Amino acid sequence: MSTSIGLKHCLIPALMLNSSSAALQPSPKPTPRSPHPLPLTSISPLTEQDPKRSAKPFPALNRGELETLQVNLGYRCNQSCSHCHVNAGPWRTEMMEEEHIKLIPKVLQTLKLNCLDLTGGAPELHPQFRSLVQEARDLGVQVIDRCNLTILQEPGQEDLAAFLADAGVKVVASLPCFEEERVDTQRGSGVFQRSIAGLQSLNALGYGMPNSNLELDLVFNPSGAQLPPAQGELERIYREKLLENHGIHFSRLLTITNMPIQRFAQTLKARGELEAYYALLHQAHRDNNLSAVMCRHLISVDWTGHLFDCDFNQQLGIPVRSGPRTLNELLNQSGTVNNQPIAVGAHCFGCTAGGGSSCGGALS
Structure with missing residues (x-):
């Protein structure tokens, strides 16, 4: 792949929802989600196995052995990105309770469990983020912080990078392109330079550096109705450009397919591209990706403590089909989560299309 092909996948569609890196502002207290998630029959038609959308339904899946607990600590974020599948922003106040x-x-x-994967919003904004990280690390559990990088410059977070390094937290950081204009269009004015500053501060602590145990992975999302390019080749281009222009090192680049839900789905619908994108995902489906999809070894927890098969199902309100449905039930029924059927829908083709997609990047 040439650099120009890599740039093509950084392009921002002409019609995108507005995004900004607005200052954090208080907002009205949200209405808590019902303790009884909606049954599948109540889900929006966009998430169902729609015969008009797919020539055949998504294959049935069962969970294997649970390894990772992915926890959404809340939807509050210092950014409001156009591709965000959780509709996070500074005005959101949903936060997991003590x-x-x-x-x-x-x-x-x-x-x-082997891994605690913390996400949001900006998970670092939760007042108990650091104590939770430390407790998990004291148990010998790997902790992943899904970081937007600009949070490292927020008031009160000046020592965040040092905390993450001291605790040995793996950082998975969003950087949808290596060009300033494209990042700022998708994520807000000034976000690119603040992201670069965040990466440089992490590098200074050893993150992503050669022979360092501190892992720093970058995340690439396409900006339009297309699949990510080959992960390995795009990583080579990222590594070359970021080192040449900014002196930045990182561990790996993860390419993640955008799911046709929330803000991204709204954008595609406004452009008249939603159905075509669903068709693209379905046509690019590969059966060999099924064994590696993240939901087979992960369970997702929302800010109210309810369980979902993945973060995308969480945002669509699709609960687990069987077994424990809350953190409390999971604690008391720990033996019933493995080998359970996974709730699937047409959006799941986003994880099996092309090279595959997961929170850990491409699958093949």
Whole structure:
């Protein structure tokens, strides 16, 4: 792949929802989600196995052995990005309460899980983020922080990078392109330069540097109705450009397919491209990606403590089909989560299309 091909995948569609890196502002207290998630029959038609959308339904899947607990600590964020699948922003106030936070280390220990994957919003804005990270690390559990990089410059977060390094947290950081204009169009004015500053501060602490144990992965999302390019070749281009222009090192580049939900789906619908994108995902489906999709070894927890098969199902309100439905039930019914059927829909083709997609990047 040439650099020009890599740039093509950084292009921003002419019609995108507005995004900004607005200052954090208080907002009205949200209405908590019902403790009883909607049944599948109540889900929006966009998420169902729609015969008009797919020539055949998504294949049935069962969970294997649970390894990772992915926790969404809340939807508050210092950014409001056009591709965000959780509709996060500075005005969001949904945050996980202490009663649920306290259960997380117990679940990790009882189920002998390997990894705690923290996401949001900006998970670092949760007041108990650091104490939760430390408890998990004290248990010997790997912690992943899904970081937007600009959070490292927010008031009160000046020592965040040092905290992450001291705790040995793996950082997975969003950087949808290596060009300033394209990043700022998708993520907000000034975001690129602040992201570069964040990466440089992480590098200074050893993150992403050769022979360092501190992992720093970057995340690429396409900006339009297209699949990501080959992960390995795009990583080579990222590595070359970021080192040449900014002296930045990183561990890996992860390419993640945009799911046709929330803001991205709204953008595609406004452009008249939503159905075509669903068709693209379906046509590019590869059966060999099914064994590696993230939901087979992960369970997702929302800010109210309810369980979902993945972060995307969480945003669509599609609950787990069977077994424990809350963190508390997971703690008390730990043996019932493995080998359970996974709730799937037409959006799941986003994880199996092309080279595949997961929170850990391409699958093949």
